[in-house]
Amino acid sequence: xxxxxxxxxxxxxxxxxxxxxxxxxxxxxxxxxxxxxxxxxxxxxxxxxxxxxxxxxxxxxxxxxxxxxxxxxxxxxxxxxxxxxxxxxxxxxxxxxxxxxxxxxxxxxxxxxxxxxxxxxxxxxxxxxxxxxxxxxxxxxxxxxxxxxxxxxxxxxxxxxxxxxxxxxxxxxxxxxxxxxxxxxxxxxxxxxxxxxxxxxxxxxxxxxxxxxxxxxxxxxxxxxxxxxxxxxxxxxxxxxxxxxxxxxxxxxxxxxxxxxxxxxxxxxxxxxxxxxxxxxxxxxxxxxxxxxxxxxxxxxxxxxxxxxxxxxxxxx
Amino acid sequence: xxxxxxxxxxxxxxxxxxxxxxxxxxxxxxxxxxxxxxxxxxxxxxxxxxxxxxxxxxxxxxxxxxxxxxxxxxxxxxxxxxxxxxxxxxxxxxxxxxxxxxxxxxxxxxxxxxxxxxxxxxxxxxxxxxxxxxxxxxxxxxxxxxxxxxxxxxxxxxxxxxxxxxxxxxxxxxxxxxxxxxxxxxxxxxxxxxxxxxxxxxxxxxxxxxxxxxxxxxxxxxxxxxxxxxxxxxxxxxxxxxxxxxxxxxxxxxxxxxxxxxxxxxxxxxxxxxxxxxxxx
Ligand SMILES: [Zn+2]
Numbered sequence: 300x301x302x303x304x305x306x307x308x309x310x311x312x313x314x315x316x317x318x319x320x321x322x323x324x325x326x327x328x329x330x331x332x333x334x335x336x337x338x339x340x341x342x343x344x345x346x347x348x349x350x351x352x353x354x355x356x357x358x359x360x361x362x363x364x365x366x367x368x369x370x371x372x373x374x375x376x377x378x379x380x381x382x383x384x385x386x387x388x389x390x391x392x393x394x395x396x397x398x399x400x401x402x403x404x405x406x407x408x409x410x411x412x413x414x415x416x417x418x419x420x421x422x423x424x425x426x427x428x429x430x431x432x433x434x435x436x437x438x439x440x441x442x443x444x445x446x447x448x449x450x451x452x453x454x455x456x457x458x459x460x461x462x463x464x465x466x467x468x469x470x471x472x473x474x475x476x477x478x479x480x481x482x483x484x485x486x487x488x489x490x491x492x493x494x495x496x497x498x499x500x501x502x503x504x505x506x507x508x509x510x511x512x513x514x515x516x517x518x519x520x521x522x523x524x525x526x527x528x529x530x531x532x533x534x535x536x537x538x539x540x541x542x543x544x545x546x547x548x549x550x551x552x553x554x555x556x557x558x559x560x561x562x563x564x565x566x567x568x569x570x571x572x573x574x575x576x577x578x579x580x581x582x583x584x585x586x587x588x589x590x591x592x593x594x595x596x597x598x599x600x601x602x603x604x605x606x607x608x609x610x611x612x613x614x615x616x
Numbered sequence: 617x618x619x620x621x622x623x624x625x626x627x628x629x630x631x632x633x634x635x636x637x638x639x640x641x642x643x644x645x646x647x648x649x650x651x652x653x654x655x656x657x658x659x660x661x662x663x664x665x666x667x668x669x670x671x672x673x674x675x676x677x678x679x680x681x682x683x684x685x686x687x688x689x690x691x692x693x694x695x696x697x698x699x700x701x702x703x704x705x706x707x708x709x710x711x712x713x714x715x716x717x718x719x720x721x722x723x724x725x726x727x728x729x730x731x732x733x734x735x736x737x738x739x740x741x742x743x744x745x746x747x748x749x750x751x752x753x754x755x756x757x758x759x760x761x762x763x764x765x766x767x768x769x770x771x772x773x774x775x776x777x778x779x780x781x782x783x784x785x786x787x788x789x790x791x792x793x794x795x796x797x798x799x800x801x802x803x804x805x806x807x808x809x810x811x812x813x814x815x816x817x818x819x820x821x822x823x824x825x826x827x828x829x830x831x832x833x834x835x836x837x838x839x840x841x842x843x844x845x846x847x848x849x850x851x852x853x854x855x856x857x858x859x860x861x862x863x864x865x866x867x868x869x870x871x872x873x874x875x876x877x878x879x880x881x882x883x884x885x886x887x888x889x890x891x892x893x894x895x896x897x
Contacts, residue, residue: 461826463846463854468864471874473825473845480799481831500783500792501826501845508796522783522792522823532705532785546788547701556700558789608800609761611793612754613700 301364305348305356309568312341345568352517354543357550358525360517361496362459365571367578368428369397369412369455372495375578376585377401381410384441386433390470393434395426395462396506398441400450404586409445411438411506412455415496428497429462432475435505439479442486451489451589454506459524461502476505483508484608485601489592491585493563494518494550495570510595510604511588514550515577516565520558521548558611619730619737619772620687645669661881670838670881672818675727675742678777682740682885688731691739692762696723697755701788709786712748722747724755725780728763730770734889736896739767742777745819751784752824757794760828764801773811773892778829782822782847795827802831811895813888816843816866816875834876834891837866844869 302310316337323330352360360366373381381401385392398411413430416422430438438454445452461472483490483506492509498520514520523531528546529538547553550562563584570577592600643657644650648667661681662671680686696713703709717723725747730739741763743750760776767774783791805812814832816825818841825845829835837843844851844864852859862868866878879887 461845463850465851465855465859465863468844468846468851469872471830471872474830474874476826476845477795477799477828477830480796480827481803484796484800485803501795501823504792504795505826508800521789523785523788528785545701545703545705548789553789556789558793605800605803608793608796611797612757612790613698614754614758615696615698616694 303356303359303363305359308344309341309348312337312344316341342567349567349569353540354519354546354549354552355525355540357517358497358519358539358543358548360569360571361519363569363571366496367570367574368417368457369410369414369495371574372412372455372578372581373397373399373401373410375575376403376410376582384444385437387436387440389436390433393426393431393437394424395428395430395458396434396438398438400445403582403589406589407448407450408589409441409450409452410455411441411452412495413458413502413506415457426462428458429460430458430502430505431462431464431467432470432472435461435472435475435479438506439482442483442490446486446488449488451491451592452486452509453585454490454492454509456492456494456498456503456507456520457496458499458502459497460499461505476501479505480508484605487597487601489589489595489600490604491588491592493581493584494520494559495581497524499524508604508608510592510600510607511561512559513561513563513584514553514559515563515570515581516550517569518550519543519548520550520553521546617737617772618735619689619732619770646671663881668839668880670818670840672745672779674744674746675722675777678742679727679729679731679740681881682733682775682888683729683731684734688729688740691728691730691766692759693723693727695755695759697753697787699786700754700790701786703786703788705786712786716747720744720746724759725750725752725784726756726759728759728766730766730772733885733892736889736892737770737772738775738888738892739763739770739772740775740777743779743824745779745781748784750778750780750824751782751791752780752794753784753787753791754794756784757797760798761801764805767805767810768808771808771810773813773895774805775813775815775888776828776832777815777817778820778824779817780820780822780824780829782824792823795823798828799831802828806833811892813891815879815884816869817841819843821845821847830874832876835874836887837869837875837878838881839866839878841866843875 383399413428415428416425490509494514525539525542528542553559566573566576645664647669650666728741816837
């Protein structure tokens with residue numbers, strides 16, 4: 300288990316509970332009362348910490364090393380009935396984006412998402428969830444496949460950005476993302492997008508044009524990371540907390556600004572503390588949304604999707 | 617069909633636009649240092665006659681280059697940015713906009729207009745780099761969106777001239793969503809089979825590259841223009857070494873297959889005119 304700075308009181312209490320339990324086992328003293336007291340205290344502390352998170356703390360949580368990534372969601376949602384499909388048919392298979400057909404309660408869906416690694420080696424293998432153009436092109440190929448067979452698309456967004464490498468530029472990172480925005484806008488099947496971690500800019504949006512766009516409670520979504528924003532606007536890395544605030548990048552901000560369709564609540568203590576519960580909540584949301592969207596004709600879906608994104612923006616006449 | 621036969625008289629045109637070129641009698645080419653009279657430089661469409669360097673110019677100059685007799689109807693000219701996030705960095709966003717308006721005489725980083733190119737009606741949307749680095753905020757997105765609506769209503773082609781550092785950070789996620797908005801709207805133009813020409817000029821980077829600039833039926837560029845998604849500084853930091861010569865130039869992007877052709881500004885109008893005619897005949 301990893302703990303962020305502001306989670307330290309939680310770590311301490313969990314530690315104390317462990318110790319009490321060990322004492323109980325070793326000395327056969329009844330520790331149930333003190334354990335229960337500590338657990339009550341833990342619940343209070345959790346509530347206290349998690350009910351007043353500031354934007355920067357949400358950003359930190361979105362990057363929490365114990366936070367479940369796309370593959371973990373896929374495994375739970377499909378109960379391992381998932382066939383991963385690889386490659387963009389042009390250049391290679393991008394490991395930063397995974398995708399394939401899976402079954403959710405008897406229903407076939409196309410699931411696509413950025414995948415970060417869980418170990419140092421895995422993180423490198425997945426390029427930290429930063430896709431190259433072929434990742435976006437693989438995603439588009441799979442979406443078209445889903446469209447062909449009339450299957451809904453679910454995307455899990457979790458990326459610090461599209462990869463800004465030399466080869467990514469050579470192979471048209473901009474074109475790849477642009478093409479996805481264009482094609483997703485008119486995809487004739489239901490599309491549900493869920494930001495499960497970091498939603499950084501065009502790299503996130505590149506698989507983010509959906510009939511429903513949701514953010515988990517402790518995630519962020521904006522045009523730039525707070526760190527980069529700080530370095531550009533204040534010419535220093537020291538204003539990341541301030542940048543996180545002014546960017547209005549939290550789920551609550553984004554819903555208030557009508558740039559997303561809803562927030563998916565996390566278990567108190569965050570997705571990283573209770574991943575199983577998180578999966579359950581997400582599954583429920585997906586199923587109810589699939590049911591709703593399933594009632595709408597493909598043409599209406601596309602029309603409403605285009606209208607929704609077309610209405611985003613605030614101008615004065 | 618000509619643009620001006622379609623509209624009521626009296627709404628039209630402005631010929632005395634502010635020029636983006638600096639004051640002064642002489643112009644010195646930043647590349648080859650050749651000095652010529654500013655008036656001559658204007659006549660050459662701000663392209664160096666010695667080395668072909670294309671100076672950055674704005675919407676007023678492009679409209680003059682493209683539209684017959686510099687006659688055009690500016691569309692949605694009154695749209696201005698709001699400040700939905702009450703954004704303050706080192707200064708207030710509203711102050712930044714107001715100062716830029718004053719300095720440039722522009723209302724935002726794009727202007728849209730209807731007019732004729734050799735008698736063929738077209739809508740041209742042209743970005744202005746001098747307005748906060750040609751950054752894309754809600755106004756840019758909305759004007760492009762409306763330009764597409766105008767094109768659909770009038771059944772005429774659309775040309776967008778991009779020149780942008782990317783997103784307007786002071787509009788944060790609103791800025792990001794303009795990528796989605798413009799790309800989604802372009803699907804309608806495609807459905808209607810109306811041509812969309814995207815001209816990428818120096819510089820076209822970030823969210824603009826990753827949305828409408830790369831979605832043309834024809835992606836074309838001016839010589840030497842910087843075109844990319846990530847800025848060169850960021851790419852350099854990522855790879856930890858110097859960038860190869862010519863990286864992210866229009867010529868590089870053409871070589872990698874993302875442009876249809878590169879066009880010298882002095883031939884821009886005739887190339888566009890020919891292309892439009894070919895699509896019609
Ligand atoms: Zn020169």
